[in-house]
Amino acid sequence: MLISDLKRPCVKCDGSGFQAGFDEWGSIQTNLRKSCPACSGRGHNLTELGQNLWKLYRPMLQDLIREELQNKSTILE
Numbered sequence: 001m002l003i004s005d006l007k008r009p010c011v012k013c014d015g016s017g018f019q020a021g022f023d024e025w026g027s028i029q030t031n032l033r034k035s036c037p038a039c040s041g042r043g044h045n046l047t048e049l050g051q052n053l054w055k056l057y058r059p060m061l062q063d064l065i066r067e068e069l070q071n072k073s074t075i076l077e
């Protein structure tokens with residue numbers, strides 16, 4: 001399985017993560033570019049397979065984070 005099976009570069013912003021069409025407005029505007037609405041500024045979108053994997057891993061990641069936070073709070077006490 002390749003990472004390209006899980007995600008694809010966003011075709012709307014060509015993988016830049018920003019909305020296209022702002023560059024021509026001038027240099028100041030480039031700093032104010034908005035995130036691409038199609039990929040939320042990530043520059044890529046998950047494929048169906050990627051989404052399924054994310055759904056599979058997400059609860060495990062949440063458990064892991066919860067454990068980490070609990071460990072931290074017991075050290076601090």
Ligand SMILES: [Zn+2]
Nearest residue numbers: 010013036039
């Ligand atoms: Zn995009």
